[in-house]
Amino acid sequence: MKKVLSISTAIVVTSILAGAAVTNGESSKVKLTDIDTHWGKAAIENAVVKGYVDGFEDMSFRPDNQVTKAEFIKMIAVAIGLKNGDAGIGSWYAPYVQSMKDAGILWGTFSSSNMNEPIKRSEMAAVSVHAVDINSKATMLEATSMGLIQGKSNGDLDEEGVTTRAESVTIVERVLSKRKGQPLPVDQAAVAAAEIASTGTNMKSMVGLTPTDSLGKWFPIAQGVKVKFEKVIIIDPMKPDPNFNLIDLALKPPFVKLEDTYVIATQIRVLVDSTADKTGNFYTMQTIGLLDSEGTVRAVNKFPGLVKYDKPAEYIGWISNYHLKSPMATGKIAYAIYDTQIDLGIHK
Template sequence: MNDIGSHWAKVAIETAVAKGYVKGYPDGTFKPNKEVTRAEFVKMVSDSLHLPVKPAAAGTKWYTPYVSALKAAALLQDSDLGTAWDGQMNRTEMSKLLVRGTDDAVRGKKLTDGEALYKSASVGLISGIADGTLNEKGTTTRAEAVAVIERLSTVRAGGKLTADKNAVQNAAIIYKGTNLEEVWGIKPVSLPFNLEINAKVEAALDKMIIVDLDDPKSPLRSNFKKLIRRSDEKVMNKDAYVVALHIKLKNSKVQSHTMFSFNTDAVLPYLNQGYNLAFEYENMDNFPILKGMWLDKIATQEGWYLMVVDKSIITKYPERKVPMLLTFSGVQLKLGEVIEG
């Protein structure tokens, strides 16, 4: 292949061509950055697994036998892919095939997008893109396709891959709503979680994200350009974690001339644990902070509530990795528990 000399997937491409499940073009190129279609990808996977493929029947599409072979092997379901077989394969669709090909527990079973992404990232089948995110709806190139198929082959042969921790965290947020377990080893409450803070509004926590300010690829890290610790107005940009809680509020009855604020009517950070309330002056449009709401009509609101904790506190007192909120009525809302072992 005369166009892969310095390409990051050179070895995988050469291996795939040698195995015979993918070919180059007549002009000697491979076109590694060309997007791969769903039909092309299922053929590549089927051939790489050496599945029995019958010749295409008259009047059927060329890829039909490969689709049938994958379905017969319980690796593909109709709900996995988009309807356009000549459309580009995205990373979520790709993950469903990969996971079923390596995990007998889910072979033949329907997978949600989040479950497929989380399971595939956790064993290293897929990794994040440059900024650490998954780009889960992004298209797949020919180079990426052969790279993941070679990873599939490695796992099926009993090999181990190195998981991309940021990809795993981002997948966990999509799948579970939180990366608490992946970052701190804490079992989170099941999300969404009803906070039950008072009778004025209903409050539900649906995302709980731990952000490492020292890792530029940590989930949500790019949102925090100027994070301020409220207790002393210190700018927090390193040596700390952010605990970002996404909360949905709803008042189910009209309460005239009444306003509700999550910060002043409901909870405080668990200050004696080292957590401090934080706020941000920049990027507010991209990362809306939870605001006060008037209750004179039935309404809903959602946004983020931020707490920040110095890493030294977590290092010295590892039991404080469990995020908590303290209501003004004195009720402690514990949002996780330490996983034994």
């Protein structure tokens, strides 16, 4: 018994935002011995002039030293002008922590954790987002979308990585700009990476499609067999990012130009249990093409694979192919399983 999984897609292309940097006319008065050639020089000088961070007694700033949670919290609290509590109670940072808690910027276990530990980039992002919008969910996706956080390289978020003094003041400067309503440059690759981490897809930031609640859900396809579409990642071959390794260049049709295409990579998981028909199999056929307004596929490429039902097993893997960037008035990413169509991304 042979079964077919077919896939059809259509996408819409959107544009990217840009923003402006912050400067301070008094920064030339700052005399630090180790920042002249450092990438963070302007932000460091602004921060020292504004008074929310200082250099050391030897007139150094030590821009590449790690920053603790306490140090970053103090920077934010002072920079946004929070009134501190009793400085005579507890550790040196207690008044700053309390003022941030009172303002609703710190929450739960974060505000009671070891404040002398280096702050992670994910924690820095959460605090920064809350400092801009107290009603936010304090997610990395919000932080990247606001322009508060940018990727390390090619959009890599490095959420567990630590933060330097230079990076910290750069983030605080962005927080101050955002609180004034000023636009910030947005690292679109970082937004896409945060999107994938939180939603399983980057289709919103890449092509303007809205993911549906079908992404990540199980769907029965036969007795004892079910499938889940875990991730849908859209990749621009001309802009390598951390997902670039999902592209199989051997699959590129010879007549397709890389600059004219996206690659749509989909992660699929299939579970076969003991009740499945052991003589059956699951034959996949990837159909990726352009859909017109009537839903007719105009271009098709196939990528075969086979899953047998002869024993209980779990299968997971990626299927990918090239898709023209041609804009469309409407579009979606839809998977047809037998007679059922599952929409994973739609254009609103």
